[in-house]
Amino acid sequence: MTRIVSKEEQIINLLNVLGNKISPKFERCTGISSSRFEILHELDQVDEINQSMLQKIINIDSAAITRHLKQLEADLMVTRRKNPEDNRVTFVRLTDHGRKQIEGYKAEKTNYINQILQGFNEDEVYALADFLERMQNNF
Numbered sequence: 001m002t003r004i005v006s007k008e009e010q011i012i013n014l015l016n017v018l019g020n021k022i023s024p025k026f027e028r029c030t031g032i033s034s035s036r037f038e039i040l041h042e043l044d045q046v047d048e049i050n051q052s053m054l055q056k057i058i059n060i061d062s063a064a065i066t067r068h069l070k071q072l073e074a075d076l077m078v079t080r081r082k083n084p085e086d087n088r089v090t091f092v093r094l095t096d097h098g099r100k101q102i103e104g105y106k107a108e109k110t111n112y113i114n115q116i117l118q119g120f121n122e123d124e125v126y127a128l129a130d131f132l133e134r135m136q137n138n139f
Helices: 007-030 034-044 051-058 062-074 096-116 122-137
Strands: 078-083 086-094
Touching: 007 034, 007 096, 034 051, 034 062, 034 078, 034 086, 034 096, 051 062, 051 086, 062 078, 086 096
Parallel strands: none
Antiparallel strands: 078 086
16 A cells, blocks of 8 residues: 655655765765765865864764774875874874875766756756755754
8 A cells, every 4th residue: 555645755755865875875986985075175175174173064073083084094195193282182184195085086076966966957956955955954
């Protein structure tokens, strides 16, 4: 038996399905998780940043930022150093290798976005962004 679903329920169901598909597909297309991409993107905007500030900008917990940065450091994309005046503070910066990598990731992200929004005209993209932002503001 098929249950009748209201348009409102259909919207929420579709958003859930899309949310579950977007992150894994992004990672397959770009070769990096969306969280690590955000970290690299933020680091690309600055020379160096306090790890706690980066964590707040990205909006993830301290254990997650540490885990991501350790892996990015192992991949030679970032370096971390302690503040000589306060050992509790860690500064993070992109390496030259990290800067080159983020450029490639940005191109892959653009391709990914274009693929998802294929068939949408400019007005539809703006309307969709507006609708989703309004929904987000309701939280």
